[in-house]
Amino acid sequence: MAEIQINSLSKSFGKSKVIKDISLSIQSRSFTVIVGPSGCGKSTLLRMIAGLEKIDTGEIKIAGKSVNDLPPKDREIAMVFQSYALYPHMTVFNNMAFGLKLEKKSKSEIENRVKEAARILQIENLLDRKPKQLSGGQRQRVAIGRAITRNPKVFLFDEPLSNLDAALRVATRIEIANLHDSMPDATMVYVTHDQVEAMTLANQIVVLSEGQIEQIGSPLELYEEPDNLFVAKFIGSPAMNIIPIEILTTGINPVGKINEKIKITLETKFSSSDKGREFHLGFRPENLMLAKTDKNSFTADVSLVESLGEYALVYANIKGSSSDYNIIAKLLGTPKISKGDQVSFQIQKSKMHLFDEEGRRYINGKKQV
Amino acid sequence: MSFFSLISTILVGVLFFIIYFGLSNFILDFICRFKKNSIALENSVRAIIFIFPAFLVLFIFILYPVFETVRLSFYDKFGREFLGWNNYLWAINDPNFRRSILNNLGWLLIVPTLSTFFGLVIANLTDRIWWGTIAKSIIFMPMAISFVGAGVIWKFIYDYRGTDDHQIGLLNAIVVSLGMEPQAWLTISIWNNLFLMAIMIWIQTGLALVIFSAALRGIPNETLEAARIDGASEFRIFWSIIIPFLERTILVIWTIITILVLRVFDIIYAMTNGEWQTEVLANLMYDWMFRGGGDSGRGSVLACCIMIGVIPILFWNLYRHRQEQKYEN
Numbered sequence: 001m002a003e004i005q006i007n008s009l010s011k012s013f014g015k016s017k018v019i020k021d022i023s024l025s026i027q028s029r030s031f032t033v034i035v036g037p038s039g040c041g042k043s044t045l046l047r048m049i050a051g052l053e054k055i056d057t058g059e060i061k062i063a064g065k066s067v068n069d070l071p072p073k074d075r076e077i078a079m080v081f082q083s084y085a086l087y088p089h090m091t092v093f094n095n096m097a098f099g100l101k102l103e104k105k106s107k108s109e110i111e112n113r114v115k116e117a118a119r120i121l122q123i124e125n126l127l128d129r130k131p132k133q134l135s136g137g138q139r140q141r142v143a144i145g146r147a148i149t150r151n152p153k154v155f156l157f158d159e160p161l162s163n164l165d166a167a168l169r170v171a172t173r174i175e176i177a178n179l180h181d182s183m184p185d186a187t188m189v190y191v192t193h194d195q196v197e198a199m200t201l202a203n204q205i206v207v208l209s210e211g212q213i214e215q216i217g218s219p220l221e222l223y224e225e226p227d228n229l230f231v232a233k234f235i236g237s238p239a240m241n242i243i244p245i246e247i248l249t250t251g252i253n254p255v256g257k258i259n260e261k262i263k264i265t266l267e268t269k270f271s272s273s274d275k276g277r278e279f280h281l282g283f284r285p286e287n288l289m290l291a292k293t294d295k296n297s298f299t300a301d302v303s304l305v306e307s308l309g310e311y312a313l314v315y316a317n318i319k320g321s322s323s324d325y326n327i328i329a330k331l332l333g334t335p336k337i338s339k340g341d342q343v344s345f346q347i348q349k350s351k352m353h354l355f356d357e358e359g360r361r362y363i364n365g366k367k368q369v
Numbered sequence: 370m371s372f373f374s375l376i377s378t379i380l381v382g383v384l385f386f387i388i389y390f391g392l393s394n395f396i397l398d399f400i401c402r403f404k405k406n407s408i409a410l411e412n413s414v415r416a417i418i419f420i421f422p423a424f425l426v427l428f429i430f431i432l433y434p435v436f437e438t439v440r441l442s443f444y445d446k447f448g449r450e451f452l453g454w455n456n457y458l459w460a461i462n463d464p465n466f467r468r469s470i471l472n473n474l475g476w477l478l479i480v481p482t483l484s485t486f487f488g489l490v491i492a493n494l495t496d497r498i499w500w501g502t503i504a505k506s507i508i509f510m511p512m513a514i515s516f517v518g519a520g521v522i523w524k525f526i527y528d529y530r531g532t533d534d535h536q537i538g539l540l541n542a543i544v545v546s547l548g549m550e551p552q553a554w555l556t557i558s559i560w561n562n563l564f565l566m567a568i569m570i571w572i573q574t575g576l577a578l579v580i581f582s583a584a585l586r587g588i589p590n591e592t593l594e595a596a597r598i599d600g601a602s603e604f605r606i607f608w609s610i611i612i613p614f615l616e617r618t619i620l621v622i623w624t625i626i627t628i629l630v631l632r633v634f635d636i637i638y639a640m641t642n643g644e645w646q647t648e649v650l651a652n653l654m655y656d657w658m659f660r661g662g663g664d665s666g667r668g669s670v671l672a673c674c675i676m677i678g679v680i681p682i683l684f685w686n687l688y689r690h691r692q693e694q695k696y697e698n
Contacts (some may be wrong), residue, residue, distance in 0.1 A: 052594050073600035085591035089613035098609075099599035150599070 002153035009058030036208035078147035229359035282353035285330035291344040442669035488577020509575035520639030529553040
């Protein structure tokens with residue numbers, strides 16, 4: 001059992017504040033992915049949990065115990081680095097055994113634990129080699145193996161797949177998911193900038209931006225109910241379409257205006273004071289369909305079609321009142337659309353997201369807290 | 370030489386080489402115009418044209434003197450009469466020569482080891498403090514001083530005046546202030562060798578320090594952090610991670626200083642001139658070669674001894690270099 005409790009944590013490097021008053025609770029046995037664009041402070045947060053960065057203010061507790069003043073080795077953690085960080089002059093076996101040797105474990109126990117980890121990761125035949133003689137994927141497995149042998153309470157992963165090529169990344173991602181299943185007692189914290197890794201691995205995602213938490217939730221929660229514009233744009237690929245909309249009427253079947261010609265009926269309940277307000281309308285590319293009726297549809301000029309067989313990505317322009325808006329539609333199969341066409345789209349019912357002027361999700365006349 | 374004649378000498382030299390390279394290449398091009406299908410031959414001839422001047426200089430100033438020294442070591446003091454192995458037999462039986470060999474061995478063991486050790490430790494420690502750069506600059510500074518200059522500085526440290534006089538030497542000043550008898554440091558046999566070695570270590574630690582500092586930057590931070598998470602103490606990280614990482618650098622520095630130490634001359638010459646059993650091969654060679662009328666035979670024998678000492682280190686270096694290349698391919 002090793003839940004991680006982070007209470008109002010802050011950190012600055014010189015004048016720049018990297019972590020701004022973050023509070024977060026990571027459940028024992030969970031797989032938590034911290035995701036965000038580069039420079040958002042996610043690696044710093046992980047390194048603070050590991051004890052590699054000092055804490056300015058706030059507190060980190062692992063398994064109920066404050067670790068603020070504990071050195072890394074006493075925190076019962078193991079970390080897998082982006083660059084693998086293997087010891088180049090040691091064989092794979094010694095790389096994995098180094099931590100155990102320092103703990104003064106018996107020779108037979110070291111051998112058993114290393115062999116067991118090697119078996120799980122299928123690197124038994126590599127134990128005598130040096131890191132130089134291994135491929136990138138094999139090196140990352142050794143790095144994971146080094147973490148496993150120490151049998152820690154918490155696993156920390158710092159972008160472990162970034163240095164691998166695309167195919168290997170998918171394969172290793174699946175292995176890490178399996179690893180979590182085979183070690184149900186371990187708490188795993190995983191940092192990445194890749195939202196696909198976050199969506200596939202996590203049971204809890206923490207979206208970080210500029211040192212602050214934007215949203216915490218399960219992958220599908222984030223996907224279907226993003227709290228704000230940042231999460232809406234960050235999760236999902238291609239990103240959610242966002243266009244401004246002005247509310248014309250409130251009450252039953254409220255109507256919003258994108259431009260003089262395009263008016264869309266919304267499902268949100270507005271208060272009467274919302275009339276005339278500007279909102280952001282969000283809808284995912286796969287929730288756009290070719291319009292079957294005129295009702296609630298709008299036309300757009302197609303600027304590019306990427307046909308991938310399984311689906312096609314249609315890039316189109318909507319003429320707005322002040323400027324043009326680019327939208328992307330993801331249409332299944334191979335629609336007969338080409339560049340320059342005028343196409344009529346409809347947004348799938350109940351798949352519209354509304355955000356207020358400040359970018360926060362807007363539901364039923366209330367701001368999301 | 371006046372300024373004008375200096376300029377004209379340089380101009381003549383440059384002109385000569387322009388003519389040499391231009392003409393020889395032109396002739397080669399001209400010949401090759403009639404001989405088709407000889408690109409390989411043309412390339413190798415052109416290579417020889419470009420290498421030849423450098424090789425000539427190398428031959429005149431390095432290879433020829435080596436052979437001439439070996440030849441002279443078998444001749445008498447004027448280089449006229451052939452003596453066979455007599456000069457070498459003389460050396461083996463000469464007490465000064467034996468002393469020099471012993472002293473040189475001492476220098477070889479102690480100076481490179483301690484310089485490398487101090488350089489490594491200081492490089493590692495100065496990386497952790499804010500005034501590390503200042504400390505490094507100060508430690509590196511002796512590198513800019515010539516050995517003779519260093520000798521003069523250290524003469525003040527080891528200086529000895531009679532017991533009734535004021536002690537101006539730093540070491541004796543300290544000793545006297547502690548209430549002990551002042552010593553004539555450089556005359557205390559065996560120990561005085563160590564005092565001389567200290568000067569060389571003082572100078573060479575700076576070299577080791579600078580190279581190690583650069584090499585330390587090459588160790589990825591994440592590797593050190595991984596070791597820290599694995600539970601390694603700072604000393605253990607230094608011993609088990611950093612030193613193996615720097616293995617090549619350590620060997621390079623150790624070799625550089627070893628070769629330098631084998632030829633150690635200036636410090637001995639400036640400080641003791643080989644008196645009080647501090648003689649080393651290079652100083653002994655200088656003595657025989659140029660003092661008291663000079664004996665080119667015995668001087669050459671000593672020169673050969675120094676050369677023979679360097680050869681194994683050179684071969685070992687070449688061997689390592691080749692191994693590394695093999696590994697990289």
